[in-house]
Amino acid sequence: MSTRIYVPRDSSALSVGAEAVAAAIGIEAARIGANVSVVRNGSRGLYWLEPMVEVGTPEGRVAYGPVTVADVPSLFKADFLKGGTHKLSHGNTENIPYLKKQERLTFARVGITDPLSLKGYAAHGGWRGLRNALATDGANIVKQLTDSGLRGRGGAAFPAGIKWKTVLDTTADQKYVVCNADEGDSGTFSDRMIMEGDPYVLIEGMAIAGVAVGATRGYIYVRSEYPHAIDVLTRAIALAKAGGYLGDDVLGSGKAFELEVRKGAGAYICGEETSLLESLEGKRGMVRFKPPLPAIAGLFGKPTVINNVITLASVPIILDRGAQFYRDYGMGRSRGTLPIQLAGNIKHGGLVEKAFGLTLRELLYDYGGGSATGRPIRAVQVGGPLGAFMPESQFDTPLDYEAFAAVGAMVGHGGIVAFDDTVDMAAMARYAMEFCAIESCGKCTPCRIGSTRGVEVIDRIVAGRERERNIELLKDLCDTMINGSLCALGGMTPFPVQSAIKYFPEDFGATSKRKAA
């Protein structure tokens, strides 16, 4: 019998040489006559160990990493096919503390199965949620979703059940399910990992949404920066359709659900739901006024469920295990688990799926191992480019939508970017404004023009020109942007700026130290 070797095909693993490692393993095995089969799985999300090679042994999967091409012959010599000890070995994968301490619900299969294997998906609990959904009615599916407490994981945290109910209750000749896979926030990659590592869970979640609200057509809008995700999803949809999970007769139910992947074109704003819908319609990604809500008049003016990848990928387990099972995880009004992404200047960057309630400090140090550079972590930005910068004094805030809101921060899509003490917070504030200027759709003046003025004002502050007056001006500009913008880009870009000024005033020349220098 051949030994199974797992080498991830996840983008991040590929970015550090997984393809060459997989090839080298094949060549070396052939050379010495070892009987192996190489499976290209998703990533377990222990990115500092990528390329992380796993070997299937009778005692479970054993991990080695980070593996380079040069390590391959010595791995064979160390008899890694039987789980032999090597300087890169980490023992049984499931026992690696980073992974062992997690609660993987949405990510239950990521890194374990072959992403495109329908058999593997079914063997690991796949399609049970969809079967349950097909056995009941829309109202009951929506009720289960509502009872689970699932809130939109894209960032806005709106209760998913309410969104679905609105679409269900709106009559129309055509309804749509749209997946927002325009994961543009820096520090986030959980959507990408799901799409590349377990595409069927997203497909299943969308099919359940279709069945629930009576939508027969779905689109996955994926950013163009994710070519591997687009490729995997396209192939997975074709296989799922051939397998009878999609198409005009989903699992013999007589219900239709067609699914299609659409590629974005490099516009951050298209992660905003109404802008995404415009883009799907073939237009400039300009933000729409709300109301009407997309749930009532969305894609092509029809009722549309539009949810983030993680939201939709969390649906199958809720329909499989029940609302109570999911609800039992979490704290306060933040129910279930959140796939948290540790990024930036962090030693152990990767994916941590846990029930809500962990503190930032636990994530940064117990999981993340501190900064990658070994210097003190001075600030973190949570929730992407629109999230506030949080100083060390806020590291004990528990990851919970309300607790974060209470300190003026946001959980967003769960990305945490760490910065060490060499960071220049005035430069980060300037970048926030610059990014807004580059990515603004142009609809609202405070966002379109204010962002450019913001860059200029910060430049004047840093140069020490009429500092006090310009700080006041910047604060005023931030207020105008917050109150005068339709969507989160203009409305939230001020948050990183304001928090940088508030918690790191010394970087804006607040002390005499900088002036003297």
Add this chain to the structure above:
Amino acid sequence: MANQDQAAVVGRVIEERKSQAGALLPILHGIQDALGFVPTEAVGQIAGALNLSRAEVHGVVSFYHDFRTTPPGRHTVRVCRAESCQAMGANQLVEHAKVMLGVDFHETTADGRFTLEPIYCLGNCALSPAMMVDGEIHGRVTLERFEEVVSQVRE
């Protein structure tokens, strides 16, 4: 001659994709995949096929960062500028890339070999800083690694 070839490619892509709902982006991607850019002459052709005004098509082409109206270099280097990569030295990497290639962002080297573009997040934030060269993603890009990757790009 070149223009006729281009028009034929544009016509073929339009024919293949125009029946899709919201066909404009898929058409523009198709044209750019085939030609490397969206020629200005294609705007009228697309507008006619989709029953849109030229202004509407031009508006879409110019809105999205991905679409370009001039041919790119033979290889495109995209360096991530986003926060996570900045936390790991992306600004230095960007400066290094500009000096080494002798161009600024959105420019092409004199020999037509490289076009340098900024990119805002490749979803490789646990292995920052990141870049993409001709669709291939690279993580933990040190200055040395940058030179290695760029010099190894095959013509």
